[in-house]
Amino acid sequence: MTVSERPASGRAIRIVYCGPSESGKTTNLEALSQLLPSHALHKLLQLATETQRTLYFDLLSLELAMGGDTKLRIELFTVPGQSFYVNARRRVLREADGIVFVADSRRHRLDANIEALAEVAAAIEDAGRDVDDIPAVLQLNKCDDEHAVPHHELLALLGCDDEPFIEAVASEGRGVVETLRLISRHVLAPRMQFEPTF
Numbered sequence: 001m002t003v004s005e006r007p008a009s010g011r012a013i014r015i016v017y018c019g020p021s022e023s024g025k026t027t028n029l030e031a032l033s034q035l036l037p038s039h040a041l042h043k044l045l046q047l048a049t050e051t052q053r054t055l056y057f058d059l060l061s062l063e064l065a066m067g068g069d070t071k072l073r074i075e076l077f078t079v080p081g082q083s084f085y086v087n088a089r090r091r092v093l094r095e096a097d098g099i100v101f102v103a104d105s106r107r108h109r110l111d112a113n114i115e116a117l118a119e120v121a122a123a124i125e126d127a128g129r130d131v132d133d134i135p136a137v138l139q140l141n142k143c144d145d146e147h148a149v150p151h152h153e154l155l156a157l158l159g160c161d162d163e164p165f166i167e168a169v170a171s172e173g174r175g176v177v178e179t180l181r182l183i184s185r186h187v188l189a190p191r192m193q194f195e196p197t198f
């Protein structure tokens with residue numbers, strides 16, 4: 001891989017975790033910082049309120065060895081899910097190279113998922129980009145809840161029957177590395193030969 005194969009400005013590849021408030025976005029990054037091999041991890045920066053709700057964003061920076069001396073930096077961002085942080089979400093989403101939508105599988109969060117998904121699409125379109133041009137995967141989180149909606153029903157309700165998805169319990173580390181592998185493949189495959197080593 002050469003520098004010219006990196007995104008336009010040579011910056012890191014940015015993957016944004018979005019979804020309704022408290023769906024488990026920050027928990028994904030926390031679990032990854034435990035589960036990924038330490039040589040790949042760069043840093044985890046968390047900006048949270050006293051109540052553990054994300055205030056602006058969280059950032060987990062990874063460095064993947066690509067052979068020789070070449071390293072590829074991937075930055076995983078979360079955005080705050082609470083409704084009044086709409087502008088913070090838009091700023092982070094604007095430059096996303098890939099999106100992980102962390103849905104909350106609990107039945108009473110159905111409307112919140114639908115609303116958050118529509119907002120992601122609107123933010124991308126407002127930034128002059130086409131949603132279909134940005135690789136995206138769905139993580140159906142909180143599958144451990146007794147009121148979790150079955151995955152086929154949740155996908156249909158979100159209008160995402162044909163999208164790639166992973167079922168997860170982020171608080172137990174289940175499905176989080178798989179989610180990162182899936183989105184990394186989608187983002188990197190068109191740019192270079194890539195087989196995740198994590």
Ligand SMILES: Nc1nc2c(ncn2[C@@H]2O[C@H](COP(=O)(O)OP(=O)(O)OP(=O)(O)O)[C@@H](O)[C@H]2O)c(=O)[nH]1
Pocket residue numbers: 020021022023024025026027028052053054055078079080081082141142143144145168169170171172
């Ligand atoms: N039962 C269960 N709880 C989870 C799961 N994933 C996360 N949680 C819990 O859900 C709560 C919210 O998780 P966060 O990761 O802070 O959610 P968030 O999406 O970052 O929330 P905001 O930053 O406010 O948008 C925490 O108490 C987590 O421990 C899961 O798969 N199952």
Ligand SMILES: [Mg+2]
Pocket residue numbers: 025026027052053054078079080081
């Ligand atoms: Mg958070």
